[in-house]
Amino acid sequence: MEKYDKLESIYETLFKIIPYAVLILENGEIVDCNQTAICMFGYENKDDIIGVEPFKLSPTIQPNGLISDEKGKAQIQYALSNGNHKFEWVHKKSDGSVFFSEVILSKLFTEGSNTICAIIRDVTEWKIMQNKIKESENKYRSLFEKSNAVMILIDPETKDIVDANDAACVYYGYTKEKLTSLKITAINVSKKEDLYVQMESAKNKKTNYFCFKHRLSSGEIRDVEVYGGLIEINSKKLLYSIVHDITEKVMFEQRLMIQKSYFKQLFENSPDAIAILDNEGKVISINLAFKDLFQYDLDEIKGKLITNIICIEGNHEEDMNCTRIVQSGKIIRKETIRKDKQGNLIDVNLLSYPIIYNDKQIGIYSIYTDIRERKKYEEKIQTLAYTDSLTGLYNRAYFIDRLNYEINKKENKNIGIMFLDLDGFKKINDTLGHVVGDNVLKSFADRIKKYVRKEDIIARMGGDEFIILLPNVEKNEEIIDIAKKIVQNLENIFVIEEHNLYLTTSIGISTYPSDGTDAHTLIKNADIAMYKAKENIHSKIEVYSHRASSELKEKFIIDNDIRSAISKNELYICYQPIVDVMKKKIIGAEALLRWNHSELGSISPSEFIPIAEKNGCINSIGNWVIENVCRQNKLWQDLGYKNIFVSVNVSVRQLEEKDFVEKIKSILKSTNLDPRYLEIEITESAYMENIDNIISELKKLKDIGVGISIDDFGTGYSSLSQLSRLNIDKLKIDKSFVDNIENNDTNIKIVGAIIMVAKSLNIDVIAEGVENKRQLSILKKQRCKKVQGYVFSRPLTPDEFEKRLIRQ
Incomplete structure (x- = not known):
């Protein structure tokens, strides 16, 4: 008996200290387990496991596709029939996570029941390692095969x-x-x-x-x-x-030998004059075209410096310097003048480059192309190139050249620039036609001429924009006096093809050197001042101001560059997760447009979106955003992540497009995204502008399955009847109600009221701008189940967002 007790004590000790989980099963239930099993399955004590059916510790579906309890019973039955059974299995911990195991079932012969001992070893890491090895083998085998x-x-x-x-x-x-x-x-x-x-x-x-x-x-x-x-x-x-x-x-190397034999023929018959020189610039050989162009035979110039033969007097040092540059291994390309044997000057294009053999320079090629006919043609073109064909004034190119010339003149004290723009000219073109518009521009140009000085330069920059260069200005008052005369003269009626037209102009002024020391800066600053003059209801003349220009410059740059932001790849989209706080799962995201400007850096959407709406770019930008969001969401789905909706903010200007809904349909079709995973988000104030039209467009979107949500809810003046007419899916409580909600009872009541109203209308609610756990706790108490904010995540790039999807 003592020997039996000692043996039982040994088995009991092994039962406790064995590094594997041990379960004792009796009649299909767990009747005992060791501490290792409790830890392995993530429970706190033995009572959490005792009495549990072993299949509750397994996922519902095993990797082989069989239901775990049916498959598990078969394994137990096999062990009961055969005494022992070893197999691999998948187990589930108390937190829901799973691990791979190796299970040994052994039948225990006890009186009155069928008892099974299950020894379980966690082989998850081995499995992972085994898969990695297999993956690595497949990878390198694939590299070899493919x-x-x-x-x-x-x-x-x-x-x-x-x-x-x-x-x-x-x-x-x-x-x-x-x-x-x-x-x-x-x-x-x-x-x-x-x-x-x-x-x-x-x-x-x-x-x-x-x-x-x-x-x-x-x-x-x-x-x-x-x-x-x-x-x-x-x-x-x-x-x-x-x-x-x-x-x-x-074969190429063989052909190269043949091609070398062609060189002499190509050299001799080239239409360009070619001279082969030694490293010092002395003539070795010339072709027939050189003889024809410069009228020299080879015998006359062989062994002589090329610079002493065809270079014009006074340029010898420059030409010798060109020879030295080529001698150093570099290439010279330039237009220059050479002379023939009779001293006639010839305009040529010179291409001179080193002759290399076995990595050593052995001579120089100098190729001369006769460009006399081209130069004559260019002189004729230049005259036309510097003139505006409509008004007869100078054009932009000439103006910039002349301004640079004046800047480089040392005797100038000050230079004035006036940038002029006809107010409302677009309406004249749109209503009376371009013929009348062209006549207006010509008449305007004629009037300007009357009030400038003889030395002043007037140019048409394009469209209805004109610019005046005033060199040798003593005081800024002189420029302002001329600007006033132009503005006052426009008060006289323009009679154009029996139309009596009243015109005004906005004038911006900049001066050299106080407002810039180069042409680009002076013109830009005058343009900035002109735009400020347009905004000034009291005066149509504005002098450039450093203090007031910063904001205007930035708006000007944004207004211009927003048009090309897409093509320059400066726009990008971030995604802020929308989380179900009860399930602690990401159920959606809001797409947030960002602009990283090459010069201004990161620009807030609150700055560039209103400008894009004003200049008409918002539609193309909005369509770009929707298309990229749909494509990205579909990509996440194809990668196997849980399907989520993504909401996109839409401007009221987009909803006013006649074919907006058709464009959405086209995007969904091209990206193959199910419409229910796209959500259109509009602000409460936006839909109040044109409620009937907005309702019509939203209904069309709903009909194709696209979700609708109202952003910034609570900041507008929605009525319950309007909400019901809109037939929306979600309300997003404005961030202003969530901010400081933990210290503001009024905001808590407002949020609670919004949630109650939404619930009565069967509308989901999302709280925006949730930044801390205290706010989250209050929102939970108000039964707000979906939130968005920094308490969970900042807006993320697509790659960062994907990592969040992987973790859930």
Whole structure:
């Protein structure tokens, strides 16, 4: 009896200290377990496991697709019938996570019942490692098989081809079975002695490079270069060969020899004058075109410096410097003037570059192209290029050239710039037509001429914009006086084709050097001042001010650059998670547009969205956002993440587009996204502007399955009847009600009222701007189940958001 008690004590100790989970099963229930089992399954004590059916510790569906309790009963029955049974299984912990295990079931022979001892070992890490090894093997096998490079493996002892990739089979024209039945000598037609020496070299040196001739299955012989070396696979040493076909390269080298023979003919018959010089610039040879252009025979100039023969007087030092540049290995390209034997000047394009042989400079090529006819043509074009065809004034290009000239004149004290724009000119074009508009511009140009000085330059910049250059200005008052005369003169009626037109102009003024020291800056600042003059209801003349220009400059840049922000890839989209606080799961996201300007850096949507709405860019930007959001959401779905909705803020200007809904349909079709995963979000104040039209558009969106939500709710003046007419899916409580809600009873009541109203209308509620756990707790008490804010996450890039999806 004492011996029995001692043996039982030993078994009890083993039961407690064994590093595996041990479960004692009796009649299908757990009747005992050790501490390791309690920890392994994530429970606190033995009572949490005792009495539980073992299948409750398994996921509902096993990897093999069978229901766990049916499969599990079969395993137990097998153990009861056979005494022992070993198998792999998947178990579930108390927190819902799963782990892989190896299970040994042993039948215990006790009186009165069928008792099973289950020993469970966690093999999750082994499983993961096993999968990684398999994945790695598959990866490198795939690289070998799918590589475009021709690869073969050779047994260095038997010279057998033991493996080849698909590219090798295609290249040699054999099936893999046939190719791997051959010896390397069957395809390598080089001398066997040479081949074996090279193979031995590759085996000893690990890697090597060779050139061979290989035979294809068709019998064709190809030149190849082989990069080979020794590798070990499954404890067996093999030679690998990466084969690259160089037949074309060899043929090219042969053709090169032929092409060299063509050079002399090309040199002699080139339409451009060519001189071959030594490194000092002395003539070695000239072609026929050189003789025709400069009227020299080779015998007259051979051995003489080219600069002493055809360079014009006074430019010898410059030309010698060009020769020195080419002597240093650089290339010269420039327009210049040369002279012929009779002293006639010739405009030429000069291309001069070093002659290199075996990495050494052995001479100089100088090629001269006669451009006299082109220069005459360019002079005619230049006259036209500097004139505005409509008004007869100078154009922008001439104005900038002249302004640069005036800036570079040392005697100038001040230079004035006036930038003029006709107010309301677009309406004239739209209502009376472009013919009347053109006549207005011509009449305006004629009036300006009357009030400027003789030395002033007037140019048309384009459209209805004009600019005046006033050199040698003593005081700024002179510029302002001229500007006032122009403005006052416009008070007189313009009679254009029997139309009496009243015009005004806005004038911006900048001065050199106080407002800029280069043409670009002066024009830009005058333009900025002109835009400020347009905003000024009291005066149509504005002098550039450094203090007041910063904001205007920024708006000006935003207004101009927002049009190209998409093409420059400066716009991007972030996604802020929307979380179900009860399930602690991401159920959606709000797409937030961002702009990283190349000059201004990050620009707030509150700054650029109103400008985009005003200048009409919002529609193209909005469509771009919707398309990219749909494409991104579909990508997440295709990657296997849980389907979520993404809401996109839409401007009322977009909803006013006649084909807005059709564009949404087109985007959904092209991206293959189910409409229910797209949500259109409008602000409460936006839909109040045109409620009937907005309701109509929203209904069309609802009909195709797109979700609708109201953003910033509580800041507008919605009525219950309007909410019901809108037939929306969600209300987003404005951030202003969530801010400081923990210290504001009124905000708590407002939020509670919004939730109650929404619930009565069967509308979901999302709280925006939730930043801390205290706010979250209050919202939970108010039965707000969905929130968005920094308490969970800031707005994320698509990659960052994807990582959040992976973790849930």
